[in-house]
Amino acid sequence: MNTKKILGAVSLIAILTVVIYACNKEKDHSNISETPNLGSNGHEEEQCLYTPEITRENIDNMICFYYDEYIQTHKSNGPGFFERVWKWLIAHTGRNEFFPNENCPYSNPCGPCPGICLNARDGEVFSAVSDDYLLSKSEYEDGIRLFQAALFNDSIMGLTFMQSCFVAADGNFYIPEDFSIGSQAAATFGKNEIIILQGTYPVSSAYTQNGTTLVKVQTF
Numbered sequence: 228m229n230t231k232k233i234l235g236a237v238s239l240i241a242i243l244t245v246v247i248y249a250c251n252k253e254k255d256h257s258n259i260s261e262t263p264n265l266g267s268n269g270h271e272e273e274q275c276l277y278t279p280e281i282t283r284e285n286i287d288n289m290i291c292f293y294y295d296e297y298i299q300t301h302k303s304n305g306p307g308f309f310e311r312v313w314k315w316l317i318a319h320t321g322r323n324e325f326f327p328n329e330n331c332p333y334s335n336p337c338g339p340c341p342g343i344c345l346n347a348r349d350g351e352v353f354s355a356v357s358d359d360y361l362l363s364k365s366e367y368e369d370g371i372r373l374f375q376a377a378l379f380n381d382s383i384m385g386l387t388f389m390q391s392c393f394v395a396a397d398g399n400f401y402i403p404e405d406f407s408i409g410s411q412a413a414a415t416f417g418k419n420e421i422i423i424l425q426g427t428y429p430v431s432s433a434y435t436q437n438g439t440t441l442v443k444v445q446t447f
Contacts, residue, residue: 281441283398283429290431290439293379313375313387314415315360316353319344320370320392339370341395343402351409378416381446384423388430388437400428400440413446420447 281289297312321337321344337344345352353376362373372392377385386393386400394400404425407413413421422445430438 281429286429286431286441287433289441290385290434293383293385293441294377297377297379313377313385314412315356315358315373316376316412317356317360317362317366317371317373318353320372321346337370339368339392341392341401343393343406344370345404345406349409350407351411352406353408353412355412355415376412376416378418378421378444378446379441382444384421384442384444385439386442387435387439391437394430394438398430398432398438400430400438400442402426402428402442416446418446421445422447 279285279289301312319337320339321342337346343352356373360373362371370392373389374393375387375389377387379385388394402423402425405422408421408423410420413419424443424445426443428440428442430440432438
């Protein structure tokens with residue numbers, strides 16, 4: 228088994244183990260008290276009228292909540308279910324307006340720095356790859372980074388970083404403007420288009436070494 232497969236396997240097992248433990252143990256739900264109350268059959272027992280804003284204080288609980296909600300509504304006894312939830316993607320990292328020149332001395336907007344390069348040639352900001360994909364030395368030096376994504380519902384996507392370069396020094400993931408991830412990546416989630424919305428998204432280090440975040444999306 229190659230290094231990338233080992234890294235992926237360890238990451239997936241870590242997320243699954245911690246999330247299952249966190250979602251089943253008795254814990255304080257004060258930060259997500261207004262999220263849907265899921266019954267034993269996985270359906271909402273009452274309509275969710277308000278979903279709290281994702282903050283640094285509740286990011287761990289919100290990751291747990293959205294993952295648990297997805298599992299409950301997409302139950303499957305087939306093999307590889309967890310792998311079907313999380314897709315392997317690559318993207319070019321790049322500096323944006325949040326990073327002054329002295330912190331990232333590369334040409335704007337792209338370079339091997341925190342954030343996503345939105346200057347993709349053909350609109351394919353994210354590219355889907357196989358689960359045994361290995362970054363070449365030239366790709367890595369050019370700022371290409373590997374990560375995973377899960378579309379939990381039509382408004383929330385989870386991103387798990389396999390390399391830390393997507394996350395800023397302040398522990399946030401910055402999206403300076405709305406952008407489409409590209410048709411090829413969207414198709415892996417059964418969508419024609421997925422737009423990640425502008426925002427500052429806190430990153431949790433509770434489940435993986437390099438962090439997991441939740442971003443707001445629109446899907447079509």
